[in-house]
Amino acid sequence: MTFGIFLQAVGGGLANAAIYALIAVGLTLVFGVMRIINFAHGEFLMIAMYGGYFAWSLLGIDPALAILLVTPLLALTGMLLYSTVIRFALKVPEINQMAVTLGLSLLLQHLALVFFTGDNMLVTQPRATAGVVLGPVVIQVTHLIACGASLLLLGILYLVLKRTDFGLVMRAVAQSRDGAALSGIDISAVYKWAMAVGIGTLGVTGPLLVSILYANPHVGALFTLKAFVIVIVGGLGSFGGVLIGALIVGLAESIAGAWLSASIAAAVPFAILILVLLLRPEGLMNRSLAR
Amino acid sequence: MSRDLNRRRLMQLAVAASVLPATAAKAADPLKIGVLVPLTGATAADGARLLKAHELAVEEINEAGGIRGLDGAKVELLVADTQSKPEVGRSEAERLISRGGATVLMGAWTSAVTIPSMQVAERYRTPYIVTSAVTDSITEQKLQFVFRISPKGSWAAKDVIDFIDFLRKKGTTIDKVALAYEDGPFGQTVSKGYKAGLPAKGIAIVAEETFRTGSPDLSTQAAKLKASAADLLLIVSYVDDESVLLRALAAQQYKPLMLGYGGGHVHPTLLKLGPLVEGAFGVVEWMEDVKKPASEAFVTAYKAAYGDAPLSNAAQAYAATWVAALAADAAASRDPLKIRDALRKIKLSSGPASLLPNDTLAFDENGQNIVGNVMSQVIDGQFVTVWPEAVASKPVKLPH
Numbered sequence: 001m002t003f004g005i006f007l008q009a010v011g012g013g014l015a016n017a018a019i020y021a022l023i024a025v026g027l028t029l030v031f032g033v034m035r036i037i038n039f040a041h042g043e044f045l046m047i048a049m050y051g052g053y054f055a056w057s058l059l060g061i062d063p064a065l066a067i068l069l070v071t072p073l074l075a076l077t078g079m080l081l082y083s084t085v086i087r088f089a090l091k092v093p094e095i096n097q098m099a100v101t102l103g104l105s106l107l108l109q110h111l112a113l114v115f116f117t118g119d120n121m122l123v124t125q126p127r128a129t130a131g132v133v134l135g136p137v138v139i140q141v142t143h144l145i146a147c148g149a150s151l152l153l154l155g156i157l158y159l160v161l162k163r164t165d166f167g168l169v170m171r172a173v174a175q176s177r178d179g180a181a182l183s184g185i186d187i188s189a190v191y192k193w194a195m196a197v198g199i200g201t202l203g204v205t206g207p208l209l210v211s212i213l214y215a216n217p218h219v220g221a222l223f224t225l226k227a228f229v230i231v232i233v234g235g236l237g238s239f240g241g242v243l244i245g246a247l248i249v250g251l252a253e254s255i256a257g258a259w260l261s262a263s264i265a266a267a268v269p270f271a272i273l274i275l276v277l278l279l280r281p282e283g284l285m286n287r288s289l290a291r
Numbered sequence: 292m293s294r295d296l297n298r299r300r301l302m303q304l305a306v307a308a309s310v311l312p313a314t315a316a317k318a319a320d321p322l323k324i325g326v327l328v329p330l331t332g333a334t335a336a337d338g339a340r341l342l343k344a345h346e347l348a349v350e351e352i353n354e355a356g357g358i359r360g361l362d363g364a365k366v367e368l369l370v371a372d373t374q375s376k377p378e379v380g381r382s383e384a385e386r387l388i389s390r391g392g393a394t395v396l397m398g399a400w401t402s403a404v405t406i407p408s409m410q411v412a413e414r415y416r417t418p419y420i421v422t423s424a425v426t427d428s429i430t431e432q433k434l435q436f437v438f439r440i441s442p443k444g445s446w447a448a449k450d451v452i453d454f455i456d457f458l459r460k461k462g463t464t465i466d467k468v469a470l471a472y473e474d475g476p477f478g479q480t481v482s483k484g485y486k487a488g489l490p491a492k493g494i495a496i497v498a499e500e501t502f503r504t505g506s507p508d509l510s511t512q513a514a515k516l517k518a519s520a521a522d523l524l525l526i527v528s529y530v531d532d533e534s535v536l537l538r539a540l541a542a543q544q545y546k547p548l549m550l551g552y553g554g555g556h557v558h559p560t561l562l563k564l565g566p567l568v569e570g571a572f573g574v575v576e577w578m579e580d581v582k583k584p585a586s587e588a589f590v591t592a593y594k595a596a597y598g599d600a601p602l603s604n605a606a607q608a609y610a611a612t613w614v615a616a617l618a619a620d621a622a623a624s625r626d627p628l629k630i631r632d633a634l635r636k637i638k639l640s641s642g643p644a645s646l647l648p649n650d651t652l653a654f655d656e657n658g659q660n661i662v663g664n665v666m667s668q669v670i671d672g673q674f675v676t677v678w679p680e681a682v683a684s685k686p687v688k689l690p691h
Contacts, residue, residue, distance in 0.1 A: 138542055
């Protein structure tokens with residue numbers, strides 16, 4: 001592996017890391033606030049990708065602009081999900097909760113198969129094949145846009161969580177649900193908003209990803225597992241953890257792919273997961289469980 | 292549900308037949324052919340196409356009066372969804388044979404699903420016709436009940452090398468070749484053929500990049516391929532990854548000659564990439580414009596029934612279904628062993644099953660059909676057969 005290829009791998013890995021981080025942040029937010037693991041997370045990404053595709057093919061809107069359309073739709077979907085399914089799932093044992101979201105994941109995949117068929121839908125734009133040259137590294141324009149948008153949104157989310165009352169309320173509920181309830185916070189409203197934001201972030205990633213990849217019923221599943229690895233490595237519920245986790249997974253995967261073979265590179269995120277679970281099971285950014 | 296109804300009806304017929312005089316006419320029991328296709332999961336799009344082809348063949352067989360050797364028995368297709376997963380393929384194969392009563396099985400698209408399901412059929416001593424999988428070892432294990440319509444993956448190398456010679460004679464420079472393939476059994480088997488055959492012809496393989504099926508980012512692989520400065524890029528992958536790879540290569544401003552493999556390349560999705568894929572070659576088992584009467588009849592019937600054009604995998608599925616019915620006809624029996632023996636002897640040079648580009652469809656002592664490939668090229672946004680010149684519908688378009 002030459003130095004140029006190494007830099008290319010680092011560049012690609014960083015771009016991927018930003019995208020993975022944006023996908024994973026919704027998952028960790030929903031878990032942090034509601035303590036529910038949403039196995040259907042990838043399927044909402046898939047819905048957002050189809051949204052981005054149809055905005056382009058039926059309405060002629062550039063997918064990057066379609067974010068403005070798809071994000072509110074996804075946020076609404078998150079709220080709807082809460083009111084119809086998750087609200088009841090919170091009252092049952094954790095195993096049942098997992099079964100509910102797992103079932104939802106399968107349902108959404110198969111509904112997509114029925115409505116859209118299994119064929120890949122591609123967004124073809126001139127910039128889909130353009131590359132930005134930075135020395136020995138070439139980053140595809142679509143990747144750059146996705147990376148930039150991800151970082152922007154992550155920054156906005158951070159500010160919202162740390163600097164606004166809305167964020168404060170959410171962090172309070174994440175810290176102690178009963179304590180927050182006793183302080184007069186409307187828990188179910190916070191839950192609804194947590195789902196809106198958690199699923200809504202996918203509304204940004206979806207249209208950006210569909211320019212890079214393609215839309216089909218199982219495309220969400222490509223990312224669900226990786227998002228889980230990132231969230232667990234970084235620490236369930238931790239925003240900073242998502243950033244660290246995504247950075248580690250994205251870079252490790254990319255460099256391993258350049259240095260070794262694709263099969264080994266695919267195993268690297270899981271090897272990291274195993275290491276973290278053995279040495280620091282609460283995740284890298286969560287306070288140590290050993291008190 | 293319908294299986295239980297069929298069984299009940301069979302029981303009723305059996306009872307009725309036993310009390311009626313032997314000369315009374317009765318409806319002949321259907322010949323049950325089990326078909327394993329991925330209707331859901333990662334390869335669902337291909338599964339839907341395969342099923343359409345199987346169903347078209349069954350419709351034609353039944354409308355022509357069923358299987359003459361079995362007193363006009365109709366063919367009944369038992370469809371099982373493999374969900375694109377090997378373990379489901381295996382359990383569905385078992386279900387079709389032991390509970391469904393299938394006497395012949397066929398399927399199952401990817402090598403990864405075909406291999407375990409064919410092993411089940413072998414264990415149950417039921418013939419299994421492999422429609423599409425190209426992993427060489429499928430017909431190299433001395434299995435007694437496995438037959439394959441599709442060619443071996445490593446044979447593509449021979450056709451590709453002949454085609455490279457053909458291009459070189461026309462003045463194209465091809466001294467350095469790079470390989471980009473998916474790291475599963477499909478990619479490995481085809482690339483093994485390339486790696487064995489190309490150096491022997493003085494063509495250097497300057498790069499070899501693997502990737503997982505379903506990778507969202509192939510930019511590092513694209514960079515390494517560009518660094519190799521190969522004249523020709525041989526791609527072996529499924530269509531999802533090919534779109535990602537071609538875009539990454541374009542971003543790198545690397546435009547080698549490209550040659551993809553099989554149904555994963557000659558696929559309508561790829562044409563959506565437009566100028567990116569213009570001029571790209573593909574080595575494929577069958578093309579819509581192959582000049583054979585059985586092929587033309589198939590294309591017409593498929594388009595009339597379904598509206599869109601059939602792909603190579605549809606042609607193979609169609610041929611396999613007809614072969615199963617013709618074997619049962621020749622054996623005049625529903626016994627899996629007798630059908631297997633008939634499959635060993637079958638030789639078809641005409642009729643609906645002869646649509647593939649070989650003179651005779653027959654299985655050798657390892658159950659392998661000896662069939663070659665044709666070369667397609669994307670010309671003006673359409674896949675066109677350009678080689679061998681005998682079956683080409685347009686001359687090859689050379690780069691400047």
